[in-house]
Amino acid sequence: MSNLGGYQMIVTFVKGVGGPKKAGMMAIGAATALYAAGVASGPAVKDRIDILKEKFKSRSMRNEGQVRTFVVRTGACDDNGLKFEVDDQFLVLECDDDSVLIELLGSNSNPHIVSGLFLANISAYPAVDLGSEA
Structure with missing residues (x-):
């Protein structure tokens, strides 16, 4: 051709x-x-x-983009059935508004997406004020 x-x-x-x-x-x-x-x-x-x-x-993470480890203070189960026991640890990998991507240390089924408000209730994770954003 x-x-x-x-x-x-x-x-x-x-x-x-x-x-x-x-x-x-x-x-x-x-x-x-x-x-x-x-x-x-x-x-x-x-x-x-x-x-x-x-x-x-x-x-990315609100603390200058660094990955941080948090310890669970209160045992609880989120809306998706993910169980958090006292003294469990999780890494915050990424966050967007109230959605937080975490790695639950010791779990084989990582990563998980969890509510930031839920994490703030069970650990020292800083809560997000969604009402002030617009």
């Missing part, structure tokens, strides 16, 4: 714009315009990337 179809399209286009010199100038003009648009939008794109980075940083 040959590439004559693509070649024919290019030749037809070049003839349609008035020859190879005009087609070359159009290509250079288009490349220059794209470059200028990229340079002009660069700072805005960088700012947007910085905003997204900050947004994802704020989604």
Whole structure:
């Protein structure tokens, strides 16, 4: 199979714009315009990337993004049937609003998603005030 179809399209286009010199100038003009648009939008794109980075940083743990271990003070069972016994330990891996991704140490069925308010009731996990966010 040959590439004559693509070649024919290019030749037809070049003839349609008035020859190879005009087609070359159009290509250079288009490349220059794209470059200028990229340079002009660069700072805005960088700012947007910085905003997204900050947004994802704020989604991670509220204590400067560090993974922290908490000890269960009160035994309880969450809405999904996950049992917490006194002195169990869990790692907070990620949180978003009231949803907290944890690893229950000693459990083979990790990770778990648990309510932050539930964790605050059974441990020293800092509670989230969902009413103040809007």
